[in-house]
Amino acid sequence: MKKTTSSALLIIVLILCGISGCQSQTNQQPFTLTCTPYLQNLHQNGITIMWMVNNNATSWVEYGKTEQRGSKAVHTQSGMVDVNPGVQKIVLTGLEPGTRYFYRVASNEVKLLQAYKVIFGDTLFSETYSFTTPSASTRQFSFLAFNDLHSKPQFVNDIVKRENGFSFAMLNGDIMGDINTEDEIAKCMLIPFSNYFATGKPFFLTRGNHETRGSGARSLLKYIDTPSGKYYYSFTYGIACFIVLDCGEDKPDEHPAYFGLADYDNYRIDEAEWLSLEVQKPAFKNAEYKIVCIHMPITLQPQGEDKIGNGPADCSAKFAPILNKAGVDLLLAGHTHQFAVIHPQKGVTNFPVIVGGAPVSGNDQTKTTYTLVEVGKSGITCFLKKVNGDVIEEVKIKK
Numbered sequence: 118m119k120k121t122t123s124s125a126l127l128i129i130v131l132i133l134c135g136i137s138g139c140q141s142q143t144n145q146q147p148f149t150l151t152c153t154p155y156l157q158n159l160h161q162n163g164i165t166i167m168w169m170v171n172n173n174a175t176s177w178v179e180y181g182k183t184e185q186r187g188s189k190a191v192h193t194q195s196g197m198v199d200v201n202p203g204v205q206k207i208v209l210t211g212l213e214p215g216t217r218y219f220y221r222v223a224s225n226e227v228k229l230l231q232a233y234k235v236i237f238g239d240t241l242f243s244e245t246y247s248f249t250t251p252s253a254s255t256r257q258f259s260f261l262a263f264n265d266l267h268s269k270p271q272f273v274n275d276i277v278k279r280e281n282g283f284s285f286a287m288l289n290g291d292i293m294g295d296i297n298t299e300d301e302i303a304k305c306m307l308i309p310f311s312n313y314f315a316t317g318k319p320f321f322l323t324r325g326n327h328e329t330r331g332s333g334a335r336s337l338l339k340y341i342d343t344p345s346g347k348y349y350y351s352f353t354y355g356i357a358c359f360i361v362l363d364c365g366e367d368k369p370d371e372h373p374a375y376f377g378l379a380d381y382d383n384y385r386i387d388e389a390e391w392l393s394l395e396v397q398k399p400a401f402k403n404a405e406y407k408i409v410c411i412h413m414p415i416t417l418q419p420q421g422e423d424k425i426g427n428g429p430a431d432c433s434a435k436f437a438p439i440l441n442k443a444g445v446d447l448l449l450a451g452h453t454h455q456f457a458v459i460h461p462q463k464g465v466t467n468f469p470v471i472v473g474g475a476p477v478s479g480n481d482q483t484k485t486t487y488t489l490v491e492v493g494k495s496g497i498t499c500f501l502k503k504v505n506g507d508v509i510e511e512v513k514i515k516k
């Protein structure tokens with residue numbers, strides 16, 4: 118008798134699962150573009166355009182040199198055009214350097230996707246936006262560096278309006294304070310930055326230690342695009358080459374806070390091997406300016422967990438010897454929440470290190486800083502600024 122009841126229950130559960138399975142194919146939620154476009158991985162011949170929708174969709178980008186656009190790009194994998202909910206990603210290739218492009222994104226809801234039957238829903242279009250590709254002769258440009266926003270990006274909106282001549286933003290780590298769910302990536306980074314500037318100017322992400330924490334952290338790479346497909350990468354913008362390093366966690370891998378799930382010492386060995394090859398490549402060697410971004414400062418200052426933590430010490434030990442021989446002009450960092458300008462110290466760091474500030478706790482914006490970096494014909498000028506735009510310190514790096 119008991120066995121019969123259990124079987125009956127199982128059948129009911131299977132029927133209900135079957136019904137809900139059908140419902141997931143014909144989602145009743147209105148089809149919505151949940152995050153407007155944000156630009157990634159800009160270079161002189163291409164760009165990646167990403168955005169988000171709530172339901173299953175197939176997407177494309179319409180683009181061209183005029184507002185009428187004219188070209189269309191889709192994303193395929195193994196011959197299949199992408200159909201998925203959530204983040205949408207289209208890579209534009211074959212662009213001309215130093216050229217303004219107009220674009221809009223489109224997503225067509227896919228209500229049912231079966232072997233011999235597909236039901237499409239509505240098609241949504243974004244507004245038309247534009248971006249400009251850099252060229253090898255881009256000799257003058259500026260960018261903004263932010264760090265340690267810890268999921269409070271709101272003040273960035275006023276800054277990007279005031280500093281509107283910048284070409285891109287460098288998000289230098291801990292932009293989010295832990296990532297417990299993937300929704301937080303959209304809510305705390307993608308949606309606000311898309312609204313503030315990223316429909317027309319890209320951001321490059323440097324991963325911070327907090328962005329390794331929580332289950333959503335393991336999916337972060339899905340929401341951005343980098344030239345290497347990893348968190349450490351390099352890119353060229355005009356006469357400058359940038360190297361973005363991933364510092365990993367700040368405490369030793371065996372620290373109880375990581376529950377045996379951290380392996381950053383080995384990760385940084387692989388990364389250092391990559392770095393030693395990357396600084397030998399013509400793109401880096403021949404660049405007029407060489408700029409490195411990493412969340413934790415590399416200073417080779419007193420080591421040990423009590424002072425600066427295992428992560429920063431390990432980054433310094435593994436990366437600084439390579440960078441010191443590579444002719445680096447500037448390193449931008451964050452993490453300490455204490456703004457600082459560390460001038461070159463021969464054999465320690467042969468280049469200036471600028472550390473952006475942030476509140477130690479709470480939301481005291483008087484402790485928050487950002488850096489406007491102007492790259493020009495005669496050198497690099499960094500303006501370490503308060504949120505209201507007041508200059509705290511100006512650093513000139515002359516060639």
Ligand SMILES: [Fe+2]
Pocket residue numbers: 290291325326327412451452453
């Ligand atoms: Fe940090």
